[in-house]
Amino acid sequence: MRENYKFPITMWLSSRLLIVVAMLIIAPLIPVPENGVYATFSLDILSAWDSSWYEKIATYGYDFSSDVKQIHTVAFFPLFPLLTRVLMTIGLPFKVAGTLVNNIAFLAALIVLYFWAEELYGQKAARWATAILAWCPYSLYGTVIYTEGLFLLCTIAALKSFEKKQYVWATFWGVLSTATRVPGVALIPAFLFVSWKENRGIKAYIASLTTGLGIILYSLYCQLKFGDALAFIHAQKAWRGDATGFALQGWWKMLMQITVGFTNWEFGYIKDPLHPLLFLIIITCGCLLWHFRLKLGNMKFRYGLYFLWLLLWLLTGDEIFKIILVFGGIYLLWLSRNKIPLVTVVYGFSSLALILNTGITASAERYAYGIISLSIAFGLLLERYPRWGYPIMCFFAILLGHFSVRFARDLWVA
Known part of the structure; x- marks a missing residue:
């Protein structure tokens, strides 16, 4: 058992070490433009964007008023600031x-995921799924002062417990999930569907x-303190205005910026004709590479795709990674629907539906x-094609x- 702990701990430690080196050593050495933010060699670099709102909650408590155009801390759920x-x-x-709460929770999430995946699929698949969760670029939010680590721990433990029919533990971790972030409610339809x-x-x-119960108790708190049981929903208007439903214009804009x-x-x-021309050249080269893949051989074909993907990322930036992660995640989850536990599949689709609406x-x-369902599905895929x-x-x-x-330079990441 002690031997099995080594892999998730190693994945956590090595990936967190990269983050620390990048934030504390590399970032302060990079020159910034005028009015830019310099990275400092301190814990301050771990606190930016949403972190400041959690600090206000943990220090002063929640605030809310009827002016929903202002940003209020009640929009953020209570478990992380409470801990x-x-x-x-x-x-x-x-x-x-x-930092301690998020990092310890993220390490625990990797350990729980590893043992669950190993029990279901064996050691190789467990290692791939754990490595993906630890090294995915957005695992940065499992180290800085955000709720990702805690949310992943609670949802993984809840899904594992429900899949194994340990309903007391499923309830416990499920309540903590819905007390951490709104997407935790995706567990409810997943559990109900599998129960039926x-x-x-x-x-x-x-x-x-x-x-x-997590979100119900928080709603009750909002009713008693602010007279509005849905204060946390109303406060979200400061970020998204009156926007609801599928953000067709936003996704279309992103796609056009890529192309x-x-x-x-x-x-x-x-x-500027250079960008669409370069994009067209890269896509054409990719099609030709696929057409002549048998003549080129596996090695040349793979290295050619690696090179073209790197060029495409350098040309288009983070937007292409965002589209692939969200919409590619839907396709991957559908392909893996018969390979991963049903409760995980339904939870994944429910969570993606929330994101897209x-x-x-x-x-x-x-x-x-x-969404841990995506890491598990991707882990199974990479096990087949290492x-x-x-x-x-x-x-x-x-x-x-x-x-x-x-992030260390206070620039937007995600």
Whole structure:
């Protein structure tokens, strides 16, 4: 058993070491433009964007008013700041406490995932799934002061417990999931559907419904304190306005920026022909490479695709990775629907449906990373094709370092 712990711990430690080196050593050495933010050699680099709102909650509590155009802390769910506050009561500053909560939870999530996947599929698949979760570029949010680590731990443990018919534990972890982030509610339809499909009995239905206690208790708190049981939903308007449903315009804009370039999209015509020309050349080369793959051989074919993908990423930026993660994740989940537990499949599709119906595209890739179903499905795929897996992990490492530097300089990542 002790031997089996080594792999998830090694994946956690090595990937976190890359983040620390990128944020504390590399980022401060990079010159920044005028009015840019310099990275400092301190824990301050782990706190940016949403981190400041968690600090306000842990330090001063929640706030809300009827002016939903202002940003209110009630939009953020309570479990993470509550656990951080517990550590602060023993004398730890917020940045230390928040970092400890997220990192310890993320390490625990990797361990739980590893043992669950090993039990289901064997050691190789477990290692790939764990490595993907640890090295995916958005695993950065399992180290900085965000809720990703805690949310992943709670959802993985809840899904594992329900799949093994351990309904008390499924309820416990499910309640913690819905008290951590809104997407935790995707567990409820997943549990209910599996309870019906597999005719599991009354205990399964009770566990399914009581999973929502996390969000119900938070709603009750909002009613008692602010007189608005849905204050956390109303407060979200400060970020997304009145946008609801599928963000067709946002996704279309992203697709056009990938194909014709940001400048041409802004002007509404082809002002800079270089971007669409380069994009067309890369896609044409990819098609030719696929057509002549048998004549070229596996090695030349693979290295050719690696090179073209690198060029495509350098040309289009993060947008292509976001689209592949979200929409490619839907396709991957569908292909893997008969290979992974049913509760995990339904949870994955429910979570993706939530992501695609927020009315905005911001942070969609980070939320997709938090869907453990995708890591498991991708792990099974790379187990079958490990020669594709190794360069993908190298690319992940490059992006993880790149994102870490950006976050340390207070630049938007996801």
